[in-house]
Amino acid sequence: MFKKVLVANRGEIAVRIIRACRELGIATVAVFSEVDRTALHVRYADEAYFIGPPPARESYLRIDKILDVARRSGADAIHPGYGFLAERPDFAEACAEAGIVFIGPPASAIGLMGDKVIARKTVQAAGVPIVPGTEEDLRDDEVERAAAFVGFPLLIKAAAGGGGKGMRAVYRPEDLRGALASARREAEAAFGDGSVYLEKIVEGARHIEIQILADAHGNVIHLGERECSIQRRHQKLVEEAPSPFVDEDLRNRMGAVAVKAAQAVNYVNAGTIEFLVDKARNFYFLEANTRLQVEHPVTEMVTGVDIVKEQLRIARGRKLRYTQDDIRMNGWAIECRINAEDPYNDFLPSIGRLTGMTLPTGPGVRVDSGVYEGFEITPYYDSLISKLICWGETRGEALLRMRRALEEYRIMGVKTNIPFHQRLLDSPRFMGGQFDTTFVEERFSLSEDGQGDQCDPEVAAIIATLVAHQRGQQAAQVVARDSRDLSNWKFFGRYERMRR
Amino acid sequence: MKYATTVGDRTFIIEVNRENEVIVDDRPEQVDFRPIDGHTLYSLLLNNRSYEAFVEEREGVYHVLLQGRLYTVTVEDERARRLSQVSRGFAPPTGEIQIKAPMPGLIVGIPVEEGQTVKAGQVVAILESMKMENELKAPRAGVVGRVRVKQGDSVEQNQVLLTLQ
Numbered sequence: 323m324f325k326k327v328l329v330a331n332r333g334e335i336a337v338r339i340i341r342a343c344r345e346l347g348i349a350t351v352a353v354f355s356e357v358d359r360t361a362l363h364v365r366y367a368d369e370a371y372f373i374g375p376p377p378a379r380e381s382y383l384r385i386d387k388i389l390d391v392a393r394r395s396g397a398d399a400i401h402p403g404y405g406f407l408a409e410r411p412d413f414a415e416a417c418a419e420a421g422i423v424f425i426g427p428p429a430s431a432i433g434l435m436g437d438k439v440i441a442r443k444t445v446q447a448a449g450v451p452i453v454p455g456t457e458e459d460l461r462d463d464e465v466e467r468a469a470a471f472v473g474f475p476l477l478i479k480a481a482a483g484g485g486g487k488g489m490r491a492v493y494r495p496e497d498l499r500g501a502l503a504s505a506r507r508e509a510e511a512a513f514g515d516g517s518v519y520l521e522k523i524v525e526g527a528r529h530i531e532i533q534i535l536a537d538a539h540g541n542v543i544h545l546g547e548r549e550c551s552i553q554r555r556h557q558k559l560v561e562e563a564p565s566p567f568v569d570e571d572l573r574n575r576m577g578a579v580a581v582k583a584a585q586a587v588n589y590v591n592a593g594t595i596e597f598l599v600d601k602a603r604n605f606y607f608l609e610a611n612t613r614l615q616v617e618h619p620v621t622e623m624v625t626g627v628d629i630v631k632e633q634l635r636i637a638r639g640r641k642l643r644y645t646q647d648d649i650r651m652n653g654w655a656i657e658c659r660i661n662a663e664d665p666y667n668d669f670l671p672s673i674g675r676l677t678g679m680t681l682p683t684g685p686g687v688r689v690d691s692g693v694y695e696g697f698e699i700t701p702y703y704d705s706l707i708s709k710l711i712c713w714g715e716t717r718g719e720a721l722l723r724m725r726r727a728l729e730e731y732r733i734m735g736v737k738t739n740i741p742f743h744q745r746l747l748d749s750p751r752f753m754g755g756q757f758d759t760t761f762v763e764e765r766f767s768l769s770e771d772g773q774g775d776q777c778d779p780e781v782a783a784i785i786a787t788l789v790a791h792q793r794g795q796q797a798a799q800v801v802a803r804d805s806r807d808l809s810n811w812k813f814f815g816r817y818e819r820m821r822r
Numbered sequence: 823m824k825y826a827t828t829v830g831d832r833t834f835i836i837e838v839n840r841e842n843e844v845i846v847d848d849r850p851e852q853v854d855f856r857p858i859d860g861h862t863l864y865s866l867l868l869n870n871r872s873y874e875a876f877v878e879e880r881e882g883v884y885h886v887l888l889q890g891r892l893y894t895v896t897v898e899d900e901r902a903r904r905l906s907q908v909s910r911g912f913a914p915p916t917g918e919i920q921i922k923a924p925m926p927g928l929i930v931g932i933p934v935e936e937g938q939t940v941k942a943g944q945v946v947a948i949l950e951s952m953k954m955e956n957e958l959k960a961p962r963a964g965v966v967g968r969v970r971v972k973q974g975d976s977v978e979q980n981q982v983l984l985t986l987q
Contacts, residue, residue, distance in 0.1 A: 671925055671952040701951045734859050748890075781873055784827075793879075794823070
């Protein structure tokens with residue numbers, strides 16, 4: 323096995339990878355920017371090296387600095403996590419040139435799948451169905467002409483994109499120009515590449531993805547699906563495995579196609595093939611993610627496979643320890659992404675010191691967190707602070723556990739989207755599995771009345787009144803003391819003088 | 823002390839006289855109210871029923887987050903209530919409001935101009951922070967006053983971006 327692994331990431335995913343290494347007896351190296359000196363990944367790693375100022379461009383995205391740390395620390399492999407350098411073929415190549423193992427697919431596979439335009443062509447040639455759209459990196463005037471062919475509604479997507487960045491839905495032709503400019507700007511800022519393509523929006527579609535594991539000896543298996551339709555602005559918020567929409571037959575068909583797509587690019591290591599599935603159970607290739615996914619824990623919970631440890635073994639050249647027949651889905655798992663965002667203020671990011679935190683625990687609960695009490699949430703990185711994952715024998719049990727765990731979870735000092743998740747889990751449509759990718763934005767509202775309604779405004783009124791009352795009393799005491807103005811010594815001195 | 827507490831369209835008259843009792847609309851209720859972290863989290867036993875809530879006060883309005891639901895609550899003691907009833911009707915709710923940056927970031931666009939009329943909910947500034955573009959919307963209808971920043975500016979938290987009249 324590897325002796326020492328450098329984790330080129332931060333936050334909860336860096337912690338997750340360090341945990342896997344610890345369990346395998348591998349030493350770990352963390353890297354950190356100026357604002358992350360006291361971050362959890364730095365505290366958990368065996369060694370940690372400073373790599374630069376807070377903006378990712380000057381630290382977590384600096385290939386030269388990270389490779390320099392790898393050499394100085396004697397790391398024999400690098401795990402990129404997700405985001406940052408995870409899907410950059412030049413980084414995988416630079417690692418190879420430096421004689422360091424990149425824990426992920428070969429640079430060629432990242433290149434093929436990472437450029438979404440090429441990915442679509444490649445998998446289409448292998449017989450994988452794709453969503454209608456344009457194929458080229460388009461200039462602005464070409465976009466306008468192509469849009470008419472693709473038809474509205476359509477999506478503008480960044481060729482280098484992921485995580486919803488540089489992506490815009492356009493419903494009317496007159497909105498195209500503005501959306502295009504803003505998509506290019508966001509793509510340029512996030513990936514350093516503003517090229518875009520268009521894709522038709524499949525209406526009423528679900529976003530369902532298949533987890534792939536492939537070794538360097540030509541074995542490829544899938545670990546079933548994840549349901550990721552609960553999204554807002556193309557950011558996933560809740561994921562579950564399996565999907566309430568997928569039966570054994572659809573799972574086998576999608577799995578077989580995903581394996582085919584992976585084989586088409588000689589894929590090695592863990593990866594994800596994303597599909598759109600319409601109401602008639604037709605499915606279309608959306609994109610491939612050539613890395614560990616944020617939502618990998620739900621698959622781990624139902625299959626029992628530790629995906630990060632498998633990644634390490636595969637990168638070391640070992641054969642897969644499982645065949646397709648070994649993979650069984652046991653029970654149901656659901657994940658809520660806990661973001662430092664205020665759901666009652668248009669999901670604006672919330673920053674500041676986390677002054678208090680109580681984590682949910684108990685049966686079937688897993689928390690992958692990257693923060694702790696006293697840690698400062700800064701505006702430099704994305705707002706994901708932890709992932710809450712619950713397992714149950716059935717979907718119903720998993721949902722009830724999640725509801726219980728969300729109520730236990732207390733985060734103080736910054737706003738989080740926990741209330742959003744609580745309201746979502748109360749919504750009858752979500753409970754019934756009746757949702758598609760537009761559900762959160764078009765048919766869900768935080769003020770909607772669900773079944774979990776037990777509290778009434780009277781309790782809120784009593785609480786606010788008692789807080790106001792306590793404050794009023796404290797203020798009265800402060801004023802009373804201030805009006806005397808002086809210290810007790812001075813007061814007593816004057817009193818004594820007067821009596822003389 | 824007697825308070826008139828309003829949540830949405832309901833007003834409760836709540837009397838707080840003794841430590842372990844409140845009288846809500848003439849009905850006595852047993853309470854045991856404790857701060858948990860000393861800032862925002864409180865525990866309430868209301869007739870032995872246990873509740874926890876985050877409470878935040880902004881400009882005299884209490885925001886109570888209880889079981890995933892946000893309640894906006896105004897609390898007036900009797901004197902303040904009488905005063906406000908007298909003054910009500912004199913001053914129409916006008917005045918300038920400032921649109922501030924809710925967090926540090928980069929201005930990627932100001933889609934409005936000085937003097938432009940905007941509707942409530944209309945986007946007046948786009949701020950990039952935490953790797954996302956965040957749209958800042960007008961809290962009410964009005965006319966754009968001074969625009970104090972331009973595209974490409976880096977702004978601090980709470981910096982005034984523009985004003986609405």
